[in-house]
Amino acid sequence: MGVVIIDGSTVRAFVTDEEQFKKSVDERFTALDLNNDGVLSRSELRKAFESLRLLETHFGVDVVTPPEQLTQLYDSIFDKFDCDGSGNVDLQEFRSEMKNILLAIADGLGSCPIQMALEDDDRSFLKKAAELEAAKLDPNHAQPS
Numbered sequence: 816m817g818v819v820i821i822d823g824s825t826v827r828a829f830v831t832d833e834e835q836f837k838k839s840v841d842e843r844f845t846a847l848d849l850n851n852d853g854v855l856s857r858s859e860l861r862k863a864f865e866s867l868r869l870l871e872t873h874f875g876v877d878v879v880t881p882p883e884q885l886t887q888l889y890d891s892i893f894d895k896f897d898c899d900g901s902g903n904v905d906l907q908e909f910r911s912e913m914k915n916i917l918l919a920i921a922d923g924l925g926s927c928p929i930q931m932a933l934e935d936d937d938r939s940f941l942k943k944a945a946e947l948e949a950a951k952l953d954p955n956h957a958q959p960s
Contacts, residue, residue: 819945823924829944854903861889
């Protein structure tokens with residue numbers, strides 16, 4: 816487990832580094848595309864968000880959310896990603912929405928640093944942002960993979 820300190824500029828620098836951002840988002844898209852058809856279905860994207868447990872916990876404490884409310888929330892998230900209304904999320908739509916989400920996180924953080932504890936095998940975009948910043952500060956630090 817490691818600890819990183821990030822602020823909005825860390826996240827923004829990651830998003831504006833087109834090569835690293837595209838590589839990271841494309842890898843995540845490929846991992847989420849369980850049937851390898853080049854698009855994310857509603858169920859594939861829902862499985863990804865369910866694994867994050869963002870909607871079922873409140874500060875790490877389980878909360879009970881009615882299944883129909885969860886479905887409505889996941890459907891609204893999917894609709895936000897599915898910009899063209901095709902019923903699937905393609906790579907470009909995924910990239911675009913992930914960029915919007917990360918820039919919103921950057922704006923929310925502003926210049927206030929936060930400390931995050933991350934597992935060594937954590938593949939989050941925020942960890943990749945912190946690794947990218949560390950690599951710029953220390954050329955001997957490994958680039959995010």
